Amino acid sequence: MNFSRFIVLALKGCAMGMADVVPGVSGGTIAFISGIYEELIGSIRRVDATALRLLAKLRLGDFWRHINGPFLLPVLLGIGVAVFSLARLMTYLLAHHPIAVWSFFFGLIVASAWLVSRQIGKWDWRSVAALIVGAAVAWWITVATPAETPDTWWFVMLAGAIAICAMILPGISGAFILLLLGKYQYILQAVGDLNLPVIAVFLVGAVIGIVSFSHLLAWLLKHWHDMTVATLMGFMIGSLNKVWPWKEVLETYVDSHGKVQPLVEANIWPGRFEALYDRPASVAVAAALCVVGFLAIYGIEAAARAMAKKQQ
Numbered sequence: 145m146n147f148s149r150f151i152v153l154a155l156k157g158c159a160m161g162m163a164d165v166v167p168g169v170s171g172g173t174i175a176f177i178s179g180i181y182e183e184l185i186g187s188i189r190r191v192d193a194t195a196l197r198l199l200a201k202l203r204l205g206d207f208w209r210h211i212n213g214p215f216l217l218p219v220l221l222g223i224g225v226a227v228f229s230l231a232r233l234m235t236y237l238l239a240h241h242p243i244a245v246w247s248f249f250f251g252l253i254v255a256s257a258w259l260v261s262r263q264i265g266k267w268d269w270r271s272v273a274a275l276i277v278g279a280a281v282a283w284w285i286t287v288a289t290p291a292e293t294p295d296t297w298w299f300v301m302l303a304g305a306i307a308i309c310a311m312i313l314p315g316i317s318g319a320f321i322l323l324l325l326g327k328y329q330y331i332l333q334a335v336g337d338l339n340l341p342v343i344a345v346f347l348v349g350a351v352i353g354i355v356s357f358s359h360l361l362a363w364l365l366k367h368w369h370d371m372t373v374a375t376l377m378g379f380m381i382g383s384l385n386k387v388w389p390w391k392e393v394l395e396t397y398v399d400s401h402g403k404v405q406p407l408v409e410a411n412i413w414p415g416r417f418e419a420l421y422d423r424p425a426s427v428a429v430a431a432a433l434c435v436v437g438f439l440a441i442y443g444i445e446a447a448a449r450a451m452a453k454k455q456q
Contacts, residue, residue, distance in 0.1 A: 150218045156180055157222020164311050164318055165227055165234045172312045177256045177441050182365060187212035188358040232336050246389040247430035251437025257380040264370045271374040278378020286386035295330060297345050303327045304349025309357040313379055389430050390417040
């Protein structure tokens, strides 16, 4: 692999990591629109019994080629760098500039769903049904009430397994799944404080979950491509309910630092937001950032097409 491809893959991984620390935005969405989704799923699927045998026999070169290491390394490196470096930044931005952040991601997801729709070879009743089911499931997840759950090692591992599956599904946010499981603040704090035991248990669960789930997803993309992609597109559309910029807080909870955090929220119009909270809804800023998010995704896709033409 040449150095420029390594950097490009690492940057795409960084973008995935940035999305994965935001409740409501999926790293899988970034992978999908940046053109690495199916290769990512296929590469993860190669971490199988054959890979373990090669590793046990110390045939490291064969192991590296089998799992498509030259692809996985920069992507995973980029994700790791983004998660560890941006966890605190994203927490700050969501706390102090929520309308701007959610508006940007709203435009990003709208553009992503539009681009994903172009990957469906044939629209028929099955694809439409899959789209509707995907949107309904994602919408239901966004309105589900977060739960109070234990901090024991087995539940942290289970949360890692479930969340990582969501992280590779476009439109389904792994961070939001952690929020539903009552573990978002706990894991984010562990990352920010470099609490290695908690991080290690979470990562073990994540590895188990992603290796298992990637086999199913790769099979679906191979045998039921259009229906699977339509379902993923539905996930994106349904997730827009979560990233609507203006919300009314219905229930709150106190986090581990003693700060009051929103638990259950409802989407409202900008006018209602201003009346409730006596502060500007920043509609112009929100609209501008929504357009910026849309154009950012469109620009990435256009650049990817141009690069693909040059390589032909």
